[in-house]
Amino acid sequence: MTPRIDVPAEPSPFPIVAGKTALILIDMQRDFLLPGGFGESLGNDVSQLLKVVPPLATLLAAARAAGVMVVHTREGHQPDLSDCPPAKLSRGAPSKRIGDPGRYGRILIRGEYGHDIVDELAPIDGEIVIDKPGKGAFYATELSTVLTEAGITQLLITGVTTEVCVHTTTREANDRGYECLVVSDCVGSYFPEFQRIGLEMVKAQGGIFGWVAASAAVIPALSHLTTIPT
Ligand code: TIU
Numbered sequence: 001m002t003p004r005i006d007v008p009a010e011p012s013p014f015p016i017v018a019g020k021t022a023l024i025l026i027d028m029q030r031d032f033l034l035p036g037g038f039g040e041s042l043g044n045d046v047s048q049l050l051k052v053v054p055p056l057a058t059l060l061a062a063a064r065a066a067g068v069m070v071v072h073t074r075e076g077h078q079p080d081l082s083d084c085p086p087a088k089l090s091r092g093a094p095s096k097r098i099g100d101p102g103r104y105g106r107i108l109i110r111g112e113y114g115h116d117i118v119d120e121l122a123p124i125d126g127e128i129v130i131d132k133p134g135k136g137a138f139y140a141t142e143l144s145t146v147l148t149e150a151g152i153t154q155l156l157i158t159g160v161t162t163e164v165c166v167h168t169t170t171r172e173a174n175d176r177g178y179e180c181l182v183v184s185d186c187v188g189s190y191f192p193e194f195q196r197i198g199l200e201m202v203k204a205q206g207g208i209f210g211w212v213a214a215s216a217a218v219i220p221a222l223s224h225l226t227t228i229p230t
Helices: 053-066 143-150 162-175 192-207 215-225
Strands: 004-007 014-017 021-026 069-075 128-132 154-160 179-188 211-213
Touching: 004 215, 014 154, 014 179, 014 215, 021 053, 021 162, 053 069, 053 154, 053 179, 053 215, 069 143, 069 162, 128 143, 154 162, 162 179, 162 192, 179 192, 179 215, 192 211
Parallel strands: 021 069, 021 154, 069 128, 154 179, 179 211
Antiparallel strands: 004 014
C-alpha cells in the first residue's frame, strides 16, 4: 500500500502520497522580491512578497527532510529575447521592460543576478530548476516530462505571484490531471486583495482547480511521511 496522509485543507482533505508528491516553488526570484528590483520599480510593494520567504524556507526544509521532490521555477528569457513574444516585451513603462538594465542586471534575463532565486531558497544539488518564458510553468518547458518520469501526481504549490504565475501554473497542472494544494502562507501577491481572492478562487465550487491549506497543516504531514515504513 502506498503511504498516504491527508492534510487538513479546504474544501476537503488533500492526500499527500509518498513518492508521488512534489513541492513546486514558483519564481522566488530577486527581480520580483528584492527592494530596488524590477517588481518594486513597477510601483509594487515587495514586502508583500518578502513575507513569504520565512514560511516557505521552513516548508522547503521539511520537504527536503521528507525526501519529497523539489522543483524551482524561474521566469525569464534568453539574452537575445528570442523567446519573448513582442506582446510581452512591449508591456510596461519604457526603460523598465524585460531585457532593460535594472538594479540587479538585465531584467528577467537568464544568467543575470536578478533572475536567480533568493539566497534563502536557493536550490541544492538534486533539485530541479525549470526556466520558463511564460507565466505557467508547463508552457514551453520540460516540467511535464520531469513530473511524468518521476511518477508525480500531487503538487504542493508555492511562490509568487498568487494571481499570476501561481494561478496559471495551478490551472495548467489541474488540466493535466495533477492534484494541487496551494500553500496559503507560502504564496504571495503584491496586492492583498488579490492574495485573498486568488486563494478563494482556487478552492471555490468544491475545489474547482485545487485545494488550499497553510504550511502549518502541511509540515506535520510531511514529517509523518518520513516515519511511515515503506
Ligand atoms: N511570477 C510571476 O507571477 N510573474 C509576474 O510577472 N507576476 C506579477 O505579478 N507581475
